[in-house]
Amino acid sequence: MLSLAVGVGVMLAPTRAHAGKGKTEGPKASLEASASTDDGASANADASASKQERPKGERWIDRYPPEPMMLELGVWGGVLFPSPQLELFEAELGLPQQGRKQYGILAPDVGLRLGFYPLRHFGIEAEGGVMPASLRDQAGNPIIWAGRGHLVGQIGLWRLTPFIVAGAGAMGVASPRAQVGSEADIAIHFGAGLKFFINYWLLLRLDIRDNLTNRVGVGEGVTHSPEILLGLSVTLNRKSEKPVRDRDHDGIPDNEDQCPTEPGPAPTGCPPDADQDEIPDELDKCPDEPETKNGFDDDDGCPDVVPNEFADLAGILKGINFDSDKDVIKKDSKPILDRAVEVLQMYPQVRVEISGHTDSNGGYEHNVDLSQRRSAAVKRYLVDAGIDESRIETRGAGPNEPIDTNDTAAGRAENRRIEVKILTH
Numbered sequence: 415m416l417s418l419a420v421g422v423g424v425m426l427a428p429t430r431a432h433a434g435k436g437k438t439e440g441p442k443a444s445l446e447a448s449a450s451t452d453d454g455a456s457a458n459a460d461a462s463a464s465k466q467e468r469p470k471g472e473r474w475i476d477r478y479p480p481e482p483m484m485l486e487l488g489v490w491g492g493v494l495f496p497s498p499q500l501e502l503f504e505a506e507l508g509l510p511q512q513g514r515k516q517y518g519i520l521a522p523d524v525g526l527r528l529g530f531y532p533l534r535h536f537g538i539e540a541e542g543g544v545m546p547a548s549l550r551d552q553a554g555n556p557i558i559w560a561g562r563g564h565l566v567g568q569i570g571l572w573r574l575t576p577f578i579v580a581g582a583g584a585m586g587v588a589s590p591r592a593q594v595g596s597e598a599d600i601a602i603h604f605g606a607g608l609k610f611f612i613n614y615w616l617l618l619r620l621d622i623r624d625n626l627t628n629r630v631g632v633g634e635g636v637t638h639s640p641e642i643l644l645g646l647s648v649t650l651n652r653k654s655e656k657p658v659r660d661r662d663h664d665g666i667p668d669n670e671d672q673c674p675t676e677p678g679p680a681p682t683g684c685p686p687d688a689d690q691d692e693i694p695d696e697l698d699k700c701p702d703e704p705e706t707k708n709g710f711d712d713d714d715g716c717p718d719v720v721p722n723e724f725a726d727l728a729g730i731l732k733g734i735n736f737d738s739d740k741d742v743i744k745k746d747s748k749p750i751l752d753r754a755v756e757v758l759q760m761y762p763q764v765r766v767e768i769s770g771h772t773d774s775n776g777g778y779e780h781n782v783d784l785s786q787r788r789s790a791a792v793k794r795y796l797v798d799a800g801i802d803e804s805r806i807e808t809r810g811a812g813p814n815e816p817i818d819t820n821d822t823a824a825g826r827a828e829n830r831r832i833e834v835k836i837l838t839h
Contacts, residue, residue, distance in 0.1 A: 474573070475572045475573055475574060476572060476573070477573050477611075478573045478611035478612075478613055478614050479534070479570055479571055479572055479573060479575070479611065480531060480534050480535075480568065480570035480575060480609075480611075481531075481534060481652050481653060482531065482532060482533055482534050483531070483532060483651055484530075484531045484649055484650070484651055484652055485528070485529065485530055485531075485649070485650040485651045486527070486528070486529035486530075486531070486537075486539075486617070486647045486648070486649055486650070487527070487528055487529075487647060487648050487650060488526070488527045488529075488617075488619065488645045488646055488647025488648065489524070489525070489526055489527070489645060489646060489647075490523070490524065490525050490526075490527060490543070490619070490621070490643040490644060490645030490646075491522070491523065491524050491643070491644060491645075492522075492523040492524075492621075492641065492642050492643035492644055493520050493521065493522060493523050493641070493642050494520065494521045494522075494523045494545045494547075494558065494625075494639060494640075494641045495519065495520050495521075495639060495640045495641070496517035496518070496519075496520075496521060496545075496547060496558065496639050497627075497629075497637040497638055497639045498516050498517075499629045499630045499634075499637040500517060500627060500630070500637055500639060501514075501599065501627065501628040501629060501630045501637070502517075502558065502585065502586070502587045502594070502597055502599060502627065503515060503587065503594040503595060503597055504591065504594060504595025504596055504597045514594075514630065515549050515550070515551060515552065515593070515594055516549065516550040516551065517547050517548065517549060517550065517556075517558075518547055518548035518549060518550055519550075521545040521546060521547040521548070521558060522545060522546055523543060523544075523545045523641060523642075523643060524543060524544060524545075525541055525542055525543025525544065525560070525643075526541065526542055526543075527539055527540070527541045527645065527647065528540050528541075529566065529647075531566070531570075533570075534570035534571075535567065535568055535569065535570045536565070536566065536567060536568070537565075537566040537568070538563065538564070538565055538566065539563065539564055539566055539579070539581075540562070540563045541560070541561070541562050541563070541564075541583075542559075542560070542561050542562075543559065543560045544557055544558070544559050544560075545557070545558040545559070545560070546558075547587075549593065549594070552593075554589065554590075554592075554593035554594075555589070555593075556587050556588065556589030556593050556594050557587065557588045557589065558585065558586070558587050559585070559586050559587070559588065560583060560584070560585045560586075560601065560625075561583050561584050562581055562582065562583025562584070562585075562601065562603060563581050563582070563583055564579045564580055564581020564582075564603065565579065565580055565581060566578070566579050567579075568609070573610065573611040574608065574609070574610055575608065575609040575610075575611070576606070576607070576608050576609075577606065577607055577608070577609065578604075578605070578606045578607075579603070579604065579605055579606070579607070579621070579623070580603070580604040581602075581603060581604075582600065582601065582602045582603070583600075583601055583603070584598050584599065584600060584601060585598070585599055585601035585625060585627055586598030586599070599627050599628050600627075600628075601625050601626065601627045602625075602626040602636075603623050603624065603625045603626065603641075604623065604624060605621055605622050605623030605624060605641075606621075606622060607619060607620050607621040607622060607643075608620050611649070614649065614652055615648060615649055615652070616646065616647070616648060616649070617646070617647050617649060618644070618645070618646060619643075619644070619645040619646070619647060620642075620643070620644055620645075621641070621642070621643040621644075621645070622640075622641075622642055622643075623640065623641045623642075623643070624638050624639070624640055624641070625638070625639040625640070625641055626638060627639065660674075661674050661675055662674060662675055662676055662677040662678075662683070663677060664677035664678055664679070664683055665680075666678075666680060666683035670683065671683030671684075672684050673685065676694065678694075700716035730831055730832075730833070731750045731751075731754065731832070731834070732750065733746060733747055733749070733750045734747045734750055734751070734792070734832055735747050736788055736791075739784070741784065741787035741788045741790070741791045742791070743791055743792070743795060751792070751795050751796070751799075752799070754796065754834070755796055755799040755800070755801060758796065758801050758805070759800065759801070762802075762805075764805070764836060765804075765805045765806070765807070765836070765837040766805065766806055766807070766834050766835060766836055766837060767806075767807045767808070767809060767834070767835045767837055768789045768792050768793055768806060768807070768808050768809070768832060768833070768834050769785075769789055769808070769809040769810070769811050769832070769833045769834075769835070770784070770785030770786060770787075770788040770789035770792075770808075770809070770810050770811065770812075770832055771785055771811050771812070771813070771815055771816075771829060771830065771831045771832070771833065772784060772785050772812055772813050772829065772830055773813060773816070773820050773825075773826035773827075773829040773830055774813040774816070774820040774826075774829075775820070775826065778812065778813065781812040781813050782810050782811075782812030782813075782814075783810065783812075784810075784812075785810035785811055785812045786808065786809070786810025787810070788810075788832065789808040789809060789810055789832060790808050792808075792832055793806045793808050807837070813829070816829045817829060817831075
C-alpha cells in the first residue's frame with residue numbers, strides 16, 4: 415500500500431544636615447530629611463524607554479484562528495489521478511472483466527464540503543464531489559463521483575492551520591453501458607493539508623489525499639488514486655468579531671497607537687509635537703522648545719528651572735528630629751516643616767515623595783517599618799497644615815540606601831534622614 419504523507423511547518427547632589435546629635439538608633443534610630451530633584455534628561459530617557467515598551471499589535475499569524483463549535487461550508491476544485499487498476503466499471507454477469515476500461519491519467523475534481531468543529535483541534539466533515547473523467551482507449555466521459563465523511567485533526571492555534579483527515583465513503587461512476595456503465599465501491603481516504611484563514615469568515619484550504627478502492631481482480635486488494643484539492647470555505651457560527659478598539663477615534667487601533675487616548679495622524683497616532691516633549695503643540699506654550707521635566711510646571715511645555723525656594727528645600731532639611739525609636743516628631747523640627755509647608759503652598763502644582771531612612775543598627779524589618787512610619791508622620795504634619803495629601807507620597811527605605819558608612823557614629827547619623835524628592839509624573 416502506498417502511503418501519502420504531507421508535513422506542514424508553521425513559521426511559524428544634595429545639601430545635607432545632621433539630626434539626633436549623633437545618637438545611634440535602629441530600634442534606636444533618628445531620621446533626617448533631604449530633598450532632591452529628578453534629572454530632566456533622565457525623565458526624557460525614561461519616557462522614551464516607555465514608548466519603546468508599548469505593546470505591539472498581534473502577530474499576523476495569530477489572527478482569525480479556528481474556534482470551538484465552528485462550521486465550515488465550502489467548495490473545492492482540483493484533480494483526481496485515477497489508478498490504472500481502478501475497479502470501477504459495470505461488469506457483465508459471469509464475465510467479471512468484460513466492460514473494464516482504463517481511465518485517463520487525471521480527472522478534474524469539483525465538490526462541496528460541510529464541516530463541524532466542536533473543538534478547536536477536532537472536527538467532522540461530509541463531502542460530495544464529481545470528477546468528469548476520460549477513457550484511455552476510446553471516446554467517452556464517464557462521471558466519477560464520491561460521497562464521503564471523515565474526521566479532521568488540526569493544530570487550531572493560528573490562521574495557518576495544518577491538519578490531517580481520515581475517513582470512508584463510496585466512490586462510483588455513472589456512464590452509458592458502452593463506456594463503463596454505472597458502479598459504486600467502498601472507498602477509504604486519508605491525507606493532510608493546510609488551511610489559511612483570510613479573515614473571520616473566509617478560508618483557503620489545500621488537501622492532498624490518497625483514495626483506497628478495490629483493485630481489478632477478485633481478491634487482489636486495493637489500489638491508490640491520489641487527489642489534490644484547493645478549496646474556499648465560509649466559516650459560520652463564530653463568535654462576533656471583536657471590534658478594533660480605537661478610543662480616540664483617529665483611525666489607528668489602540669494596539670498600534672502610541673497615544674491611544676489622544677487623536678493624531680499616522681504612524682504614531684499622537685498629536686503633533688514639534689519639540690517632542692510629549693505635550694501636544696495645541697497645549698504647548700513653547701511648541702518649539704521642549705519642556706524641562708523637573709517637577710515644576712511640567713505641563714506648560716516650556717523649559718524652566720526649579721525656583722530658588724525649592725532649590726533651598728532640595729537636599730536634606732536641617733533640624734528634623736524624632737524621639738528615639740519612635741515616629742514622634744520633636745518640637746524643634748517645627749520651623750523646618752513650616753517652611754516646607756510655605757513652599758508647597760506657593761507651588762500647588764508640585765508633588766513630592768517623602769522617604770524615610772535609618773542606619774543599620776537593629777533589626778532590618780523594624781528599621782524599614784520605623785522609616786515608613788516616620789515618613790508618614792512628616793506627611794501627616796504637612797497635610798494637617800493644609801497640603802493636599804494627594805500631592806505627597808511616602809516610602810520607607812530602612813537601611814537600604816545609606817549615604818555614609820554605618821561603622822561610625824557620625825556615619826550612622828548621616829544615614830538617619832528623611833528625603834524629599836520632587837516628582838515629575
